[in-house]
Amino acid sequence: MTTTRPTDVTAPTRAPQGRDRYFDLLRAVALFRVVFYHLMGWAWLPVAFPSMGVMFALAGNLMARSLGKRPAPEVVRGRLRRLLPPLWMLGAVGVTGMLLAGWGPDDEGHPGWWWLHLTFWILPLSDPPYGENLPGVHGLIADGWAVDLAVPLWYIRAYLWFVLLSPLLLRALRAAPWPTVLAPIALSAALEFGAVSVPSWRLDSNLSDLGAFGACWLLGMAHQEGVLRRLPRYVVPSLAPAVAGFGLWYALTHGFEAGHDLDDMPFAQSLWSFAAVLLLLHLSPSWSEWPRPLRRWDRLVTLLNSRAVTIYLWHNVCIDVVEALWDRLWGIAWLEENTPWLLENPWSQLPFVWLLTALCVVCFGWVEDLAARRGPRLWPDGRTGGHRA
Structure with missing residues (x-):
């Protein structure tokens, strides 16, 4: 971090060389944590690393x-072109x-509304x-696979709205940086304490x-703008821990536990994620x-x-497929009698979840290349010229 500069906030400062690799590492860690959390369900994981705020x-x-x-x-068309085709592939299946x-x-x-709502699989x-x-x-x-398939799509929906609003958000950020960055937290507080009432659950989900x-998205924009x-x-090392502590x-005072964690507490989420992202x-x-200890992870980070x-x-x-297959193992008497710890422990499922996820990368990931107008690849880990679809 450099010292204070009298840089005009309306003129984006040149990104330091190599910062993209740091960001790639953050994105890879965030994605791994998301998969890990959905398998384990530990409430402390979103606290240890707020993946969604980082992403x-x-x-x-x-x-x-x-x-x-x-x-x-x-820019907006380009972002939508990259985002929507992978969603359409998921929806088709x-x-x-x-x-x-x-x-x-x-x-x-x-029935009429059902047909209309199906269009949200096209434009969420x-x-x-x-x-x-x-x-x-x-x-x-x-059972419940359809819920597990569709519920995480809130991220795609929120991402879409942030993309659509970004030109206005950037203009506001340049005019009044910190009031704009803090406005989403104020909105979250207003929703939490009943100052704003929203009659429609769909609108409430978007505003929530x-x-x-929103503050995390704006912090990313603010960082790019200097x-x-x-x-x-x-300032940041002094302020961020206080905000995180309050969040x-x-x-903790509003029922934080397994099954009711930060994902169910938008106001606490806004504070904790804001502080973590700021740091x-x-x-x-x-x-x-890459620093020497991280060089071995280059291909994996690139792939993620x-x-x-x-x-x-x-x-x-x-995860649903692995859990269903794991349930069948209980029907093998020898495993049930001698290795119940293996069948009960989700750690043993993790390698197979990633194995199936890798299979999905091979089967469906090429859509991301087509959406980005690149030649399709089956395994884009950074090696030149290999693994073309």
Whole structure:
């Protein structure tokens, strides 16, 4: 972190050389933590590393960088082009499976609305519909698979809205940096304490996510614009722990536990994620090359970044498949009698979850390449010229 500079906030400061590698590492760790959390379900994991806040911050940084170089309509179209085709692939497989399992217009009680809501699988301005009580396939996929497939799509919906609002957010950020960055936290507080009442649950979901993670997106934009570098070096290390402590205190006093963690507490989430992201962006080392201990992870980090959307969209289905297969192992008498610890321990499932996720990367990840107008690759780990689809 450099000393305070009288840099004009309206002129984006050149990114330090090598910062992208630090950001790639953050994104890879965030993605791994998401998969780990959805398998283990430990409430402390989102506290140890607030993956969603980090991912929104990195996306906001990239969006601000793009808006500084190209016209806003072109940037927004490019972001949507990269985001939506992987979702369409998931919808083609998932919605087809739900229809074959008996899901249909009568499930929501309003057949006309059901057909309209299906369009959210094409443009997710709100949560797409899904079958909540669909049976699984015995021995292949667990019950509730449709819920596990569709519920994480809140991130895609929130990402879409942030992209659409980014030209306005960047203009506001340049005009009034810190009031703009802190406005989402104020919105989250207003929703939490009843100062703002929202009649529609769809609108409430959008506003809740904007309040919980909007400050992280804006921090990413502010970092790219040079706003954070204008602060004295002692401000962030002094302020961020206090904000994080208040957010954690609020969570602990409002039922923080397994099954009710930060993901269910938007206000606490907004404070904790804001503080963590602020510290991580404050550190932001300039790496001209990977530090020696991290060089061995270069290909893995490259792969996770190249297939971040695919991994996020498909990993929950992979978890369901592994859990269904694990349940079948209880039918093997020798395993049940001699290794019950193996069958009960989710750690033993983790390698197989990643194995299936890797299979999804091979089967569906090439869509991300087509969306980015690149030649499709099966395994884009950074090796030149190999593994073309």
